[in-house]
Amino acid sequence: MSLVLASSSPRRRELLGRLGLVADRTAAPEIDEAPLPAERPRDYVLRIACAKATAVPRAPNEVILAGDTTIAVGRRILGKPADAADLRAMLTLLSGRRHHCLSAVAVIDAGGTLRHRLSDTIVAFRPLGGDEIDAYVASGEGEGKAGGYAIQGRAEAFVRFIHGSHSGVVGLPLMETRALLRTAGLPLA
Numbered sequence: 001m002s003l004v005l006a007s008s009s010p011r012r013r014e015l016l017g018r019l020g021l022v023a024d025r026t027a028a029p030e031i032d033e034a035p036l037p038a039e040r041p042r043d044y045v046l047r048i049a050c051a052k053a054t055a056v057p058r059a060p061n062e063v064i065l066a067g068d069t070t071i072a073v074g075r076r077i078l079g080k081p082a083d084a085a086d087l088r089a090m091l092t093l094l095s096g097r098r099h100h101c102l103s104a105v106a107v108i109d110a111g112g113t114l115r116h117r118l119s120d121t122i123v124a125f126r127p128l129g130g131d132e133i134d135a136y137v138a139s140g141e142g143e144g145k146a147g148g149y150a151i152q153g154r155a156e157a158f159v160r161f162i163h164g165s166h167s168g169v170v171g172l173p174l175m176e177t178r179a180l181l182r183t184a185g186l187p188l189a
């Protein structure tokens, strides 16, 4: 049995390593990440994680692991910012309020069965000053990150509290991932 990480995210590779696992290969899933009309954030993130897992061609002995992370503010879905103006708008929206960081994991086992789990973490940001938002945008840390921030960097100083899974916010919820990979037969203690 071999493990395929269906992700181009270095964070997911690093987080998988914390379970003591190294993927036998990685593959970048090419899918359309646009939400469906009126799609709810939880439905969206699970659908995208599953689509990433199934988008990667699989040999019979391979286990595929994929994930998707998105920020939900009410029914609004914040994905990765398109540009600096989008990033600034996201941080302005998140400033001084709570949001949900939804992180879905999908695993296809060696027999072809797809299973998924969802991690839902509440993150509360303190109010952010305009200059602070400008400095963060200029740092580039928010580029390519759901909601326009990376909790594993200087944005940790925005956080009043986090209720849930830190690894989920960074991109791969380890409790849920471990459970799915164990079910798929990976050698995990």
Ligand SMILES: Cc1cn([C@H]2C[C@H](O)[C@@H](COP(=O)(O)OP(=O)(O)OP(=O)(O)O)O2)c(=O)[nH]c1=O
Residues within 6 Å of the ligand: 006, 007, 008, 009, 011, 012, 028, 029, 052, 067, 068, 069, 070, 080, 101, 144, 145, 146, 147, 149, 150, 151, 152, 169, 170, 171
């Ligand atoms: C909220 C948050 C997100 N992120 C990252 C995790 C994900 O990599 C990214 C959200 O985009 P995703 O679409 O989940 O993943 P990706 O495009 O980076 O990688 P792939 O689809 O190939 O697996 O945002 C952080 O690193 N820190 C954070 O605090």
